[in-house]
Amino acid sequence: xxxxxxxxxxxxxxxxxxxxxxxxxxxxxxxxxxxxxxxxxxxxxxxxxxxxxxxxxxxxxxxxxxxxxxxxxxxxxxxxxxxxxxxxxxxxxxxxxxxxxxxxxxxxxxxxxxxxxxxxxxxxxxxxxx
Amino acid sequence: xxxxxxxxxxxxxxxxxxxxxxxxxxxxxxxxxxxxxxxxxxxxxxxxxxxxxxxxxxxxxxxxxxxxxxxxxxxxxxxxxxxxxxxxxxxxxxxxxxxxxxxxxxxxxxxxxxxxxxxxxxxxxxxxxxxxxxxxxxxxxxxxxxxxxxxxxxxxxxxxxxxxxx
Numbered sequence: 001x002x003x004x005x006x007x008x009x010x011x012x013x014x015x016x017x018x019x020x021x022x023x024x025x026x027x028x029x030x031x032x033x034x035x036x037x038x039x040x041x042x043x044x045x046x047x048x049x050x051x052x053x054x055x056x057x058x059x060x061x062x063x064x065x066x067x068x069x070x071x072x073x074x075x076x077x078x079x080x081x082x083x084x085x086x087x088x089x090x091x092x093x094x095x096x097x098x099x100x101x102x103x104x105x106x107x108x109x110x111x112x113x114x115x116x117x118x119x120x121x122x123x124x125x126x127x128x129x130x
Numbered sequence: 131x132x133x134x135x136x137x138x139x140x141x142x143x144x145x146x147x148x149x150x151x152x153x154x155x156x157x158x159x160x161x162x163x164x165x166x167x168x169x170x171x172x173x174x175x176x177x178x179x180x181x182x183x184x185x186x187x188x189x190x191x192x193x194x195x196x197x198x199x200x201x202x203x204x205x206x207x208x209x210x211x212x213x214x215x216x217x218x219x220x221x222x223x224x225x226x227x228x229x230x231x232x233x234x235x236x237x238x239x240x241x242x243x244x245x246x247x248x249x250x251x252x253x254x255x256x257x258x259x260x261x262x263x264x265x266x267x268x269x270x271x272x273x274x275x276x277x278x279x280x281x282x283x284x285x286x287x288x289x290x291x292x293x294x295x296x
Binding site: 050051052053054079082083087088089090091092093094095096097104107108110111112113114115116117118119120121122123124125126 | 164167168171172175176183220245248249253254255256257258259260261262263270273274276277278279280281282283284285286287288289290291292
């Protein structure tokens with residue numbers, strides 16, 4: 001782990017990103033991770049005041065910056081923001097197949113417990129097929 | 131069995147159905163709801179029980195996106211759906227049949243009707259998610275029989291935050 005690199009990583013709320021790229025997501029916030037002023041990762045989250053479940057949404061780090069704990073730092077910061085916003089729980093979903101193994105390990109290391117396994121199906125409707 | 135021969139009628143839901151639908155969703159989902167398993171694993175969510183969260187779905191949903199299956203005038207099943215005009219992907223959302231009316235193809239009829247409605251609304255694709263564990267096996271078989279192909283397997287995680295643990 002190159003934790004010493006973290007001094008270069010400035011994580012902050014990026015309002016412009018929130019307004020443009022993620023504009024279709026309501027009540028969503030995004031934080032980004034920067035290395036030497038360059039955005040290399042992000043994490044988005046949503047709050048639900050009724051259930052008090054905060055959702056950890058899309059989050060990712062550029063391939064060439066993986067393996068140095070940036071994703072884990074982003075996640076830890078999101079969890080803290082959820083707590084500060086009064087959430088009681090955090091929820092996240094990710095893939096069960098091999099490319100998602102590092103993500104699952106990261107969530108499990110930060111205390112997430114599996115709740116439900118699901119499968120998503122897709123079907124072409126007749127007007128497309130025909 | 132006389133019950134087997136009862137004719138099933140599928141119709142569009144209306145505002146007056148809300149209370150009936152709220153009771154129906156609780157009974158029809160009692161054995162297959164993630165809200166319930168979540169409560170068993172993590173305790174009350176937002177100070178309310180799982181059945182209140184289920185009923186809430188029907189109290190707030192756009193009833194234009196709900197269809198109901200009736201047997202002799204009694205609601206025994208329902209299906210909800212969503213449209214997305216940008217992607218043209220229609221989503222088959224919550225759907226269930228009361229335990230004592232299962233195994234007669236009512237769920238399949240509801241699904242076929244929803245797919246027809248998605249096509250009429252201009253959707254090109256239909257998407258649906260269900261559990262990959264045992265209680266969801268009949269649901270998966272139903273989707274596969276009506277031409278759905280699995281494309282993504284996922285896992286939902288939850289974590290109690292510090293202030294909730296106090």
